[in-house]
Each structure stands twice: as C-alpha cells, then as structure tokens.
Amino acid sequence: MVTSAIAQTKEKADQEKSYTQAINSRADKIVATLGIHDSVKYSRVKNLITNHYRNLNTIYSLRDTQIKVARMQLSNDNDGLKKTILKIQERSDSDVAALHPKFLLELSKELSSKQIDQVKDGLTYNVLNVTFNGYTQMILNLTEEQKKQIMTWLIEAREHAMDAESSEKKHAWFGKYKGRINNYLSAAGYDLKKEGEE
Numbered sequence: 001m002v003t004s005a006i007a008q009t010k011e012k013a014d015q016e017k018s019y020t021q022a023i024n025s026r027a028d029k030i031v032a033t034l035g036i037h038d039s040v041k042y043s044r045v046k047n048l049i050t051n052h053y054r055n056l057n058t059i060y061s062l063r064d065t066q067i068k069v070a071r072m073q074l075s076n077d078n079d080g081l082k083k084t085i086l087k088i089q090e091r092s093d094s095d096v097a098a099l100h101p102k103f104l105l106e107l108s109k110e111l112s113s114k115q116i117d118q119v120k121d122g123l124t125y126n127v128l129n130v131t132f133n134g135y136t137q138m139i140l141n142l143t144e145e146q147k148k149q150i151m152t153w154l155i156e157a158r159e160h161a162m163d164a165e166s167s168e169k170k171h172a173w174f175g176k177y178k179g180r181i182n183n184y185l186s187a188a189g190y191d192l193k194k195e196g197e198e
Contacts, residue, residue, distance in 0.1 A: 033118055056096065067087045123162040124174075127174045138195050
C-alpha cells in the first residue's frame with residue numbers, strides 16, 4: 001500500500017514537472033515574437049503567460065474533479081446530476097471570466113496593445129490572421145465594411161479561445177464564429193462554395 005502511494009506521488013510529481021516544462025516552452029515561444037530585449041522584462045512577461053496557463057489549468061482540473069465526484073455520488077439521479085454538472089460548469093466559466101481581465105491588465109503593465117494582440121495570437125495559434133487572410137483571398141471583392149465585420153467577429157472569437165482548455169476547444173470557438181461569418185457573407189449574396197473553388 002505504501003509503495004503504491006509513493007508511486008502515485010512520484011507520478012504526480014513527474015506529471016507536474018512535464019506540465020511545467022510544456023507551459024514554459026509555450027510561453028517562451030510567444031514571448032520570443034514580441035521583440036523584448038530586456039531579459040528581466042522578458043522573464044516577467046513569460047511568467048505572466050505561464051501563470052495564466054497554470055491558473056486556467058487549475059480551474060479546469062477542479063471542474064473535472066468535481067464532475068467526476070458528482071457522477072459517482074449521483075449515479076442514480078440523472079436530473080440531479082445534470083443540475084449539479086451545470087452548476088459546476090457555471091462556476092468554472094465564472095472563474096475563467098474573472099481571470100481574463102486580470103491577465104490582460106497585468107500584460108498591459110508590461111506590453112503595448114500591439115504586443116498584447118501578439119500574445120493573444122500566440123495563445124490561439126494565430127487562427128485569427130490565418131482565417132481573415134483566408135476570407136480576403138477567397139473573396140477578392142469584399143467591401144471594407146465586410147472586412148471590418150469579419151475582423152470584429154474573429155477578435156471576439158480570439159477573446160474566448162485564448163482561455164479555452166485545449167487546442168480543440170480553441171479551434172471550436174473560431175469554428176462557431178466562422179459559421180456566423182459564413183451566414184453573414186451568404187446573406188450578402190456570396191456563394192462561398194463557388195468562391196472557394198475559384
């Protein structure tokens with residue numbers, strides 16, 4: 001029994017170590033694009049991003065643990081389970097929503113608004129720019145107003161995506177907004193299938 005407890009503790013420590021390495025590496029890649037030459041400032045910004053990853057992970061891990069416990073405790077009460085999971089999810093969403101402005105405020109003490117956008121792009125695999133360029137290359141005669149509307153929605157998608165818990169969920173936010181953009185362009189008379197083929 002003691003041996004398995006030690007093994008579990010070691011496994012947990014190994015997971016924590018590899019997670020820390022992963023988020024440090026991700027944060028490093030993002031900060032490397034910002035053109036910060038002061039090493040102390042570079043470290044501060046990197047730590048802010050690493051802590052953001054860690055804070056989000058803490059919220060999502062707690063949510064997952066609470067849902068797991070609820071599933072065990074309420075396995076015979078389907079309605080009760082649904083309500084409990086909904087409450088847990090709402091609490092988690094609220095915690096993430098509270099974290100978002102704090103993180104941006106901390107970044108604004110160190111970075112310009114252009115650099116903050118670069119951080120957001122880094123956190124979301126640059127999907128905003130890739131998608132916007134995709135639309136403007138697919139439909140060459142978009143009006144300035146249409147381009148502005150597409151960009152507005154993509155910026156909104158990025159705000160949600162930067163706090164999502166996985167790359168899949170980050171992409172899902174953009175997918176949701178792409179649906180909105182496609183409907184908007186179809187309503188404006190564009191045949192997206194035809195435009196894409198051309």
